[in-house]
Amino acid sequence: MKITVVGTGYVGLVTGTCFAEMGNSVVCVDIDENKISLMKSGKTPIYEPQLQELMQRNIEQSRLDFTTSLKDGIKEAEVIFLALPTPPSEDGSADLKYVLGVADELGSTLDHYAVIVDKSTVPVGTSARVKKAIEKNIKVEFDVVSNPEFLREGFAISDFMSPDRIVVGVKKGSVAEKRMTQLYEPLTNDGSELYIMDEASAEMTKYAANAFLATKISFMNEIANLCELVGADADSVRLGIGSDERIGKRFLYPGIGYGGSCFPKDVLAIHKIASDNNYELKIVGAVNEVNEFQKKVLITKITKVFGNDLSGKKFALWGLAFKAETDDIREAPALEIITGLLSMGAQVRAYDPEAIENVKKFYGQPEGLSFEDHYQALDEVDGLIIATEWNMFKEPDFARMKQIMKRPIIFDGRNIYDPDTMKENNFTYFSIGRKEVK
Numbered sequence: 001m002k003i004t005v006v007g008t009g010y011v012g013l014v015t016g017t018c019f020a021e022m023g024n025s026v027v028c029v030d031i032d033e034n035k036i037s038l039m040k041s042g043k044t045p046i047y048e049p050q051l052q053e054l055m056q057r058n059i060e061q062s063r064l065d066f067t068t069s070l071k072d073g074i075k076e077a078e079v080i081f082l083a084l085p086t087p088p089s090e091d092g093s094a095d096l097k098y099v100l101g102v103a104d105e106l107g108s109t110l111d112h113y114a115v116i117v118d119k120s121t122v123p124v125g126t127s128a129r130v131k132k133a134i135e136k137n138i139k140v141e142f143d144v145v146s147n148p149e150f151l152r153e154g155f156a157i158s159d160f161m162s163p164d165r166i167v168v169g170v171k172k173g174s175v176a177e178k179r180m181t182q183l184y185e186p187l188t189n190d191g192s193e194l195y196i197m198d199e200a201s202a203e204m205t206k207y208a209a210n211a212f213l214a215t216k217i218s219f220m221n222e223i224a225n226l227c228e229l230v231g232a233d234a235d236s237v238r239l240g241i242g243s244d245e246r247i248g249k250r251f252l253y254p255g256i257g258y259g260g261s262c263f264p265k266d267v268l269a270i271h272k273i274a275s276d277n278n279y280e281l282k283i284v285g286a287v288n289e290v291n292e293f294q295k296k297v298l299i300t301k302i303t304k305v306f307g308n309d310l311s312g313k314k315f316a317l318w319g320l321a322f323k324a325e326t327d328d329i330r331e332a333p334a335l336e337i338i339t340g341l342l343s344m345g346a347q348v349r350a351y352d353p354e355a356i357e358n359v360k361k362f363y364g365q366p367e368g369l370s371f372e373d374h375y376q377a378l379d380e381v382d383g384l385i386i387a388t389e390w391n392m393f394k395e396p397d398f399a400r401m402k403q404i405m406k407r408p409i410i411f412d413g414r415n416i417y418d419p420d421t422m423k424e425n426n427f428t429y430f431s432i433g434r435k436e437v438k
């Protein structure tokens with residue numbers, strides 16, 4: 001099939017590359033000229049396992065191309081995916097200006113029948129708004145379909161190629177349904193479930209899924225905070241409850257709050273959708289509140305040890321990305337920690353295997369923040385903070401660390417070490433929901 005993907009970010013580039021890998025002919029469109037020229041040369045602007053190799057192969061075999069021109073990009077398209085940003089507006093609602101802007105442009109550019117597929121995460125009713133925006137100027141038939149994306153950064157290729165489910169909001173029996181079913185056939189033939197539903201239900205499914213997952217995280221974080229107060233061990237509790245199949249083991253890790261480009265904004269957006277409909281989603285509101293609190297727990301632990309004036313203190317920070325296996329720093333808890341420490345006068349020596357460049361762009365060069373290599377970051381520091389659960393942090397050379405650090409104190413926001421091991425190695429160790437080691 002001839003496919004166009006408009007918006008070539010985390011979702012768009014993975015979508016385009018994977019459909020090309022299945023044998024389709026794909027053009028990816030983006031307004032960012034630097035990104036497009038980088039991708040044309042076979043390089044990915046984001047870090048995502050397997051993506052680079054897959055992209056290169058499909059470019060070489062002429063199934064994947066890139067352009068900044070929407071008009072050229074959609075010339076022969078049978079299916080046009082919109083994978084555009086939907087950032088939060090000030091009131092928490094999803095800002096649809098990118099999606100509706102492109103819909104407008106499609107209306108005056110498209111000159112043949114195509115199925116337009118919304119892959120962005122959008123409020124209920126957006127399919128209808130996209131349709132209206134296109135209809136204003138269009139002279140040909142078209143259909144609008146909702147096909148929310150559930151991939152996880154860090155596992156994006158495998159999630160896209162073998163998804164738990166594919167959700168398509170489309171009129172049953174329509175040409176668009178047939179085309180979408182055909183497009184996803186390589187995946188459904190391999191056992192992935194395809195759920196056809198109406199557009200509103202598809203749009204709601206995406207928000208409900210993310211709100212539920214965020215709820216699981218905030219719930220476990222609250223239980224972990226309570227564990228600290230009553231002397232229980234959050235990791236034992238996690239295993240104890242997670243082995244109940246109705247609860248499940250995944251997404252139960254206590255930590256420093258969820259971040260990333262999806263959960264924070266989607267939780268706010270579904271809350272706003274409810275209040276716009278005169279209904280309060282109380283649980284979802286609390287999930288956000290708990291998360292805001294949780295993002296600060298490491299700073300609270302640090303100030304309990306060092307006080308509120310951190311001038312003259314130096315901290316190493318391992319991990320900047322919002323989670324492991326990505327370079328994405330959007331809403332990363334590490335950023336909150338850096339900002340907090342700098343505002344209290346501390347110096348921060350930060351390291352991340354993939355996300356340093358993005359943090360440099362985000363902060364510029366503020367006083368007190370430097371970027372170092374893995375162990376170099378520990379030089380003469382008063383403490384180490386762990387903010388991302390990269391595998392390379394999990395089994396470090398503790399003896400070497402102690403030699404380099406001024407004080408052997410670790411604030412672990414991801415519970416990657418065993419408190420007993422830390423005791424054996426004579427570290428002072430703070431983690432989430434577990435006993436302090438002093």
Ligand SMILES: NC(=O)c1ccc[n+]([C@@H]2O[C@H](COP(=O)([O-])OP(=O)(O)OC[C@H]3O[C@@H](n4cnc5c(N)ncnc54)[C@H](O)[C@@H]3O)[C@@H](O)[C@H]2O)c1
Binds near residue numbers: 030098120121
């Ligand atoms: N990142 C994820 O893990 C993930 C997962 C599922 C769903 N989503 C949803 O998918 C959507 C896209 O997210 P993302 O993380 O890929 O965003 P992103 O910011 O990484 O990418 C969006 C791309 O769109 C481009 N763009 C903006 N305006 C454009 C225009 N007029 N024409 C062409 N390109 C334009 C930007 O330059 C950017 O490259 C969002 O709604 C998000 O909520 C994201």
